[in-house]
């Protein structure tokens with residue numbers, strides 16, 4: 001039975017060309033939408049109300065243009081999906097539309113079917129209930145990492161796929177371990193450059209001089225130890241993608257050089273006097289707030305804007321817990337393939353324990369927990385007792401602010417205890433023996449550290 005008129009979702013069509021408007025209205029009705037129309041950006045803003053579920057927006061409008069309309073629509077309703085219609089060969093508008101938060105764009109002329117397939121998919125994504133994280137069975141893994149149970153991530157992935165094909169600079173932001181490197185590789189894989197090289201460079205991994213030579217190459221004799229000329233990563237990645245991880249740590253002296261590459265595609269090797277050109281696509285990532293770095297003067301504003309053509313913010317795991325079952329299945333599948341066994345399932349208690357944790361180290365921490373839990377069990381089902389002792393709330397990775405973090409006695413006790421508890425597979429008697437304490441103390445320790 002077709003949906004009643006009340007059940008049909010409202011679609012706002014914004015186009016000043018009456019013929020196209022009429023065509024879209026007919027097609028919208030055919031596809032189960034209830035169309036409303038606006039002939040200008042201002043009319044679209046006037047016509048916006050809570051019942052509108054999606055907008056099809058032409059770029060060329062008579063008053064405020066499509067991009068400005070898009071920005072204002074999204075200001076009024078931040079989660080409103082907008083599909084932008086752009087002219088042929090207008091990649092710049094497409095990039096700017098995605099940047100301004102468009103769910104997608106279509107280049108005119110386009111097939112009506114494509115538009116309504118997209119709209120249907122957006123609707124599906126929004127209405128699909130998120131799977132519960134507790135439960136004994138795991139769904140098959142989203143092996144390519146481009147599926148998600150979380151609406152925010154699904155929207156991010158849609159933008160990511162679109163951005164991948166546009167060959168533009170992308171900035172991935174998010175806490176450590178959220179998957180920035182993983183997504184950078186996915187962008188490369190989905191891009192027309194997939195067959196070329198993907199070259200990652202970690203900015204804080206090298207001192208300034210070496211980083212400069214790593215990125216831009218050097219000529220023989222340009223510094224002590226430069227016994228031969230060497231091409232840099234920008235030369236090597238000329239047809240491919242260069243991934244600049246932790247770009248916030250790029251030393252001030254190298255920032256103008258990177259800016260030149262992004263602006264003019266030109267650079268010099270260290271000690272070189274020949275202008276070299278690169279066509280590398282740049283993807284950068286940061287887990288620090290670059291805005292704040294611009295504000296305190298440690299990161300150039302012009303470089304920030306060059307990098308931030310399209311920003312893809314990756315949410316922390318604690319804000320996408322509905323993805324835990326899929327991610328867990330994907331990671332366990334990967335571990336099983338590596339170890340050559342049939343894999344593991346989780347008891348509902350184990351799933352609930354994962355869901356109750358706040359994951360300060362994000363997906364990397366989930367991966368570590370699963371690696372360790374599977375290493376210490378002979379069973380093919382992971383239970384609460386396999387996971388709970390591994391769920392530590394301390395942030396993983398290097399402590400921010402530099403320098404080794406001084407741990408309190410309480411933290412040391414917790415770590416030592418957890419080590420032993422994990423080693424013994426959660427066996428309290430064995431843990432007691434290993435630590436030279438009574439079993440009663442093991443119970444006390446479990447309680448003291450909130451592990452019961």
Ligand SMILES: Nc1ncnc2c1ncn2[C@@H]1O[C@H](COP(=O)(O)OP(=O)(O)OP(=O)(O)O)[C@@H](O)[C@H]1O
Nearest residue numbers: 145175176177178179180181182183287330363364
């Ligand atoms: N969608 C995903 N599916 C499966 N595994 C993932 C996914 N995203 C990330 N991972 C895994 O989680 C781990 C951490 O991801 P990644 O290294 O990409 O994080 P990051 O944000 O780049 O971290 P950092 O800021 O510390 O460099 C990796 O081992 C990666 O393979």
